[in-house]
Amino acid sequence: MIQLIQYIAIVFTRVIEVYSFILVVYALMSWFPGAHQSKLGQIITRIAEPYISIFRRFNLTFGMMDFSVAAAILSLQVIQMLGIRLLNMLLIIFL
Template sequence: MFNFLYALFRVGDWAIYLYMIMVFIYILISWFPNAQGTAIDRLLGRWVDPFLSIFRRIIPAIGGLDLSPILAFFVLSLIKFGWSRLFLILVQIIG
């Protein structure tokens, strides 16, 4: 049972980390006008924009600078931390 939980934890942890990398790459692409509209930009946009749009409603752009990714990274970090804590709690319960 422990091996299954550990594998599940690793997959979830890896997925959160991969999503954080996707957000970071999407942000970097937005800084380069020639990279916008490329296939990778559109692909990442489909995955990342819905998540970032939640935070864009909370934090408006200041002087053309979009600060929503900072909050998005913070929330993803909290989710990653919560995922780790959940695993530790389950390990203690199962013993």
């Protein structure tokens, strides 16, 4: 059971890291004209946009800067931290 919880923690962490990386790539694509229209850009947009749209509702645009992606990445980090703490509590219970 302990190995299963550790495996879940590793997979959970990797999924959050990969999705965070996708969000960073999505943000960087805005610096390059036409990047969102490329095949890879369309795939990344389809993956990232549903989560980022949650934060766009809060109007996190200040001047020319949109902080929606930063808020999305920060929230993923908080979710990761809380998830790992929950899994650590489960480890303590099963020890």
